[in-house]
Amino acid sequence: MTWRPTALNVSFLTVVGWALFLAVLTGRAELAVVAVPAVVALVVGRRTAPPPAWHLHRELSDRRLLEDECVSVTVTLRAEGPLPLVELLEPLPPRVDLARGRHHAFFTLPAGGEIRWTFELRGAGRQHLRLEGPHLRVWGPLGLAAAETQHRAPATVAVYPRHVPIRYLPYPLRTQTFVGNYVSPTQGEGIEPGDIRPFAPGDQVRHVNWRATLKLGTLHVTQHHRERNADVVILLDTLSEVGPDGETVVDAAVRGAAALAAAYLARKDRVGLIEYGGQPRWVRPGAGRAHLERLLESLLSASVVFTYVNRDLDLVPPRILPPQALVVALSPLLDRRFVRAAADLAARGFDLLVIAVSPVPPARAAARRSAVLDVAARLWTLERRAELDQYRRRGLTIVEWDGAEPLDAVLAAFSRRSHRRVLAG
């Protein structure tokens, strides 16, 4: 850290110059006297010795957040010598708001003194919030000299997409072999009562149905349905994007995907993710809390990547897209390539549900409000409705979602429970 004169020196020099110039011009000694305090200040203000040593430590309260949650930043500064005026500034990255306190502060420290400075940041959108480290500036007397540096301590906070709980999840058509929450049609160990059949050697006494036994005169047992889990693959469309930064249709789809992933994982299902875009990426189906973090981490970097290379879902290995999985696609259905891929999956017998995220509200939010915009938005909505009907006639199951209302409400209204009973174990 080295001292550098500030722009205030120019102001002092201007005043000194005027006073001395006018003193000479008028021959009045008082004007030269006017310049003396400013000249003394300029001389006193220059610094030669380096600023005293200091130690800075920054601490973050959390390294993982959901959107709109806050992280507390605590900066501790200790000076070995006196610091009459020290300035600290933590630059805010884009899409980060100040929730509490200030990210810019001034302190006075005596020799050996220590200060603790705390403020809270709120992640306004999913991102890897990167804080490089606070800038530190030590000011000399009257602000005529300053020495500055940056305390390099890069820290990253993962701001995951926020997800609201979903109660009404689309039921899968097929279940897997692991224990879960879906009632399987196959008989075995379970809670849900199934058929009644005559007693056979090996049956447990606790399964004897005494009422049927008394009525029929021979021992009968109650069979139970197995509870099984399912494989769910979330297919995220990142081929196209509409809307203002942080509120795009991809952001809405990502929030929906996060909510679905959390809800299915809470039901002991295995959840996978395929990001279908310029650079397809995927996460193998898995279960558990750690897997949710894996999925959220992957969703964090979901974005539109432009490429001329047209990749197909055939490239996706079967272990990523199991044949009996429920595929939930989240897409604005703006890109024909995604529509073709979805139709292809449905044709191959996949249990597919498309959640069509409407691009109209984000597009309206990105443009200035006007009567023409309202008419255009209405026309677009009508065109989209007709288009979605056309896709439905081609065999796609589509649910419309505007991205703003809770996904749970949309899925609750979509009553597939009656005809989406589990068909096979």
Added chain:
Amino acid sequence: MMRLAALVLLAVLAALPLAVRPSTPPVIWLATVALVVGGVGVLAWSVPLVTAAGSLVVIAYALALVVAGPAADALLAIALGATLVLLLAIVHLGGRVRGAFLGPSVIAAQARQWLAVVGAGVVAAVGLTAAAAPLGGALRGASLPVVVIGAALGAVLTVAGVITLMAREGSPRSDP
């Protein structure tokens, strides 16, 4: 609070040229313009505007001295110089800390520092004035061009010395 202190100092600064009696309309006008420009500068925490106002006050003071031609009054000149330094320092700090968190005792520590520096300036000015009195007596017989050349040389050397000191430390930089 800092803004109020700066406005008070500005009012005192603008009133100082009017203390040279008798006041003439050009001096009053210049002081008024300085007050307006400085007021805008204080409200906007703009150091350049306050510097302009300070320069206008110095010009008004010079004009008042030339027009009224009073006897030498070093106290008024020292007060003007000290007020100017304080005003510039306060406005500079006010602009820097705008919107920032201020730790405890920052303002008090700064005020102590300013008063110490200004006090040193006042002492230096009083000392120089006292030293200049016998020198003035010695130079009473000197012809005017010699005095003017000597004074101009002194002024140029003072400014050049300050610029050299600054240049040795590095180029001036803008504040945040």
